[in-house]
Amino acid sequence: MYEGVVQDLIDELGRLPGVGPKSAQRMAFYLLAADPADVTRLQEALQRVKDGVVFCAVCGTVAEKQTCRICADPRRDVRVICVVEEPKDVVAVERTREFTGRYHVLGGALDPLSGVGPDQLRIRELLTRIGVDDVTEVIIATDPNTEGEATATYLARMLREFPGLSVTRLASGLPMGGDLEFADELTLGRALSGRRAV
Amino acid sequence: MYVRQLEVTDFRSWEHAEIEFEPGVSVLVGANGQGKTNLIEALSYLSTLGSHRVSTDAPLVRHGAQRAIVRTAVVHADRELTVELEISPGRANRARLNRSPVPRPREVLGVLRSVLFAPEDLALVRGDPAQRRRFLDDLLVLRAPRLAGVQADYDKVLRQRVALLKSAGAARRSGGGTADLRTLDVWDGHLARHGAELLGARLDLLVELTPHVRAAYRAVAPESATAELEYRSSLGDALPAAVPDAGVNSTGKADVDLLEVALLTQLAQLRAAEVERGVCLVGPHRDDLELSLGGLPAKGYASHGESWSFALALRLGSYQLLRSGGAEPVLLLDDVFAELDTHRRARLAEVALAAEQVVVTAAVPADVPEELQGTRFDVDAGQVRRVR
Numbered sequence: 001m002y003e004g005v006v007q008d009l010i011d012e013l014g015r016l017p018g019v020g021p022k023s024a025q026r027m028a029f030y031l032l033a034a035d036p037a038d039v040t041r042l043q044e045a046l047q048r049v050k051d052g053v054v055f056c057a058v059c060g061t062v063a064e065k066q067t068c069r070i071c072a073d074p075r076r077d078v079r080v081i082c083v084v085e086e087p088k089d090v091v092a093v094e095r096t097r098e099f100t101g102r103y104h105v106l107g108g109a110l111d112p113l114s115g116v117g118p119d120q121l122r123i124r125e126l127l128t129r130i131g132v133d134d135v136t137e138v139i140i141a142t143d144p145n146t147e148g149e150a151t152a153t154y155l156a157r158m159l160r161e162f163p164g165l166s167v168t169r170l171a172s173g174l175p176m177g178g179d180l181e182f183a184d185e186l187t188l189g190r191a192l193s194g195r196r197a198v
Numbered sequence: 199m200y201v202r203q204l205e206v207t208d209f210r211s212w213e214h215a216e217i218e219f220e221p222g223v224s225v226l227v228g229a230n231g232q233g234k235t236n237l238i239e240a241l242s243y244l245s246t247l248g249s250h251r252v253s254t255d256a257p258l259v260r261h262g263a264q265r266a267i268v269r270t271a272v273v274h275a276d277r278e279l280t281v282e283l284e285i286s287p288g289r290a291n292r293a294r295l296n297r298s299p300v301p302r303p304r305e306v307l308g309v310l311r312s313v314l315f316a317p318e319d320l321a322l323v324r325g326d327p328a329q330r331r332r333f334l335d336d337l338l339v340l341r342a343p344r345l346a347g348v349q350a351d352y353d354k355v356l357r358q359r360v361a362l363l364k365s366a367g368a369a370r371r372s373g374g375g376t377a378d379l380r381t382l383d384v385w386d387g388h389l390a391r392h393g394a395e396l397l398g399a400r401l402d403l404l405v406e407l408t409p410h411v412r413a414a415y416r417a418v419a420p421e422s423a424t425a426e427l428e429y430r431s432s433l434g435d436a437l438p439a440a441v442p443d444a445g446v447n448s449t450g451k452a453d454v455d456l457l458e459v460a461l462l463t464q465l466a467q468l469r470a471a472e473v474e475r476g477v478c479l480v481g482p483h484r485d486d487l488e489l490s491l492g493g494l495p496a497k498g499y500a501s502h503g504e505s506w507s508f509a510l511a512l513r514l515g516s517y518q519l520l521r522s523g524g525a526e527p528v529l530l531l532d533d534v535f536a537e538l539d540t541h542r543r544a545r546l547a548e549v550a551l552a553a554e555q556v557v558v559t560a561a562v563p564a565d566v567p568e569e570l571q572g573t574r575f576d577v578d579a580g581q582v583r584r585v586r
Binding site for chain 1: 343344346347351354355357358359361362365380381383384385387388
């Protein structure tokens with residue numbers, strides 16, 4: 001235990017996800033020794049993120065203005081929407097540079113244990129968007145875990161009401177560039193049961 | 199396969215022990231509290247990564263020590279593999295295979311396959327249904343590791359669904375709307391899908407396991423009535439009605455699609471009661487494996503000796519089933535002979551003699567039948583000594 005403010009800083013840093021007590025201590029002492037200008041910059045960045053960041057009125061991801069960069073981009077196809085759980089998933093799909101449509105961030109997944117139902121997610125906004133824009137395809141890209149799969153099923157049911165709309169789900173299975181022998185038996189088992197004709 | 203060597207450090211009561219085994223019969227003899235079972239437990243832990251006696255790892259480490267180490271050399275098909283496991287409570291266990299670390303301890307599963315019978319197994323016959331479900335599910339995973347994922351998925355969906363039922367029930371009682379119930383259909387669907395897969399796997403397993411258990415019971419207790427296993431599903435009458443011959447179609451496998459439909463139908467029928475009580479009433483988590491002797495349920499009707507023999511038959515049956523499916527597991531019999539009469543002891547000795555390797559513990563040397571020759575170890579005062 002350190003005294004007073006140093007321990008306070010360690011405790012605060014230790015509350016961040018992925019930071020254990022040892023890492024928190026290391027960060028705290030780095031900050032203590034750091035150039036005051038660096039610390040001020042970090043301080044300002046933290047402040048700005050709490051003051052300045054808004055959520056995009058259209059897709060719900062983090063943005064600087066009322067509409068995010070992707071939703072404001074006229075080159076992006078309005079007719080294809082990729083539905084994800086969190087803003088970080090938008091970044092993940094963007095990294096592929098394969099997707100030219102737009103996004104919709106739900107803000108989580110169905111999780112009754114934590115009290116998250118459809119009303120806590122941005123599902124109503126999605127349905128409105130599909131009605132207003134001339135959407136032809138919705139790609140459901142929720143996480144392939146219990147909660148994400150349940151959300152996907154729920155969405156698929158809701159979206160059935162739109163005639164002519166194609167609803168797809170991301171494939172799951174083996175990672176690219178991997179070796180079959182290193183795949184764990186669960187992933188490989190799932191890939192085997194979801195095999196397709198070539 | 200057989201265990202050639204076992205070495206434990208700071209495991210349970212042992213500061214250090216090293217035993218050289220041979221194929222065939224090995225008998226560990228020692229007074230109560232000398233640590234015979236601890237050695238068997240160490241072997242069993244290596245093959246299942248869990249203890250049959252406790253659910254947490256803390257009691258496995260010798261009092262005052264930081265971590266326990268269990269190391270074995272296993273010979274299978276003329277190849278020797280060493281497995282080492284470091285058990286540190288509160289932290290991730292670490293495993294080594296042939297002295298090199300593996301990323302996850304579960305990668306050493308399957309190197310040593312064993313079937314353990316211990317006095318705790320009496321609960322299989324006398325205990326609540328959860329014990330028997332666990333017996334089936336553990337055996338399932340041993341045969342097809344993929345099913346561990348199905349079980350985990352099922353448990354997660356079940357927990358979510360129960361949470362939803364509880365909040366929906368509370369909302370209904372307080373006069374609120376039925377907003378929560380909109381997603382219940384979704385959870386029903388997932389519960390039925392994973393549930394059907396689990397249920398189907400259990401039914402398939404039972405078809406294969408039953409003859410082995412029956413034969414094992416006959417071998418141990420030839421004068422007693424026939425042992426029968428029957429799967430009691432929460433589907434009740436809906437199970438045979440939906441799927442003829444307990445879900446077994448022409449391929450000899452349970453029809454998972456039919457089971458899924460049956461589960462969904464039953465869920466729909468019982469929904470009002472489920473919301474009312476906030477409990478999930480349908481699914482493999484409500485099922486039981488009913489054991490009976492000559493038409494009477496073993497639980498409540500069977501004598502102590504019969505219950506004991508039945509529990510033993512379940513383990514021996516599993517052993518025979520695993521044996522028929524490839525690598526022969528090591529048979530571990532903890533303190534089993536003391537509870538049996540002379541006749542049954544002799545019968546069990548015959549079964550044990552046929553195994554590639556069997557490790558037996560006994561408190562009194564006279565309990566071990568004469569026929570069970572082989573190597574003998576005296577376990578006393580923190581020492582294991584080979585005497586024969």
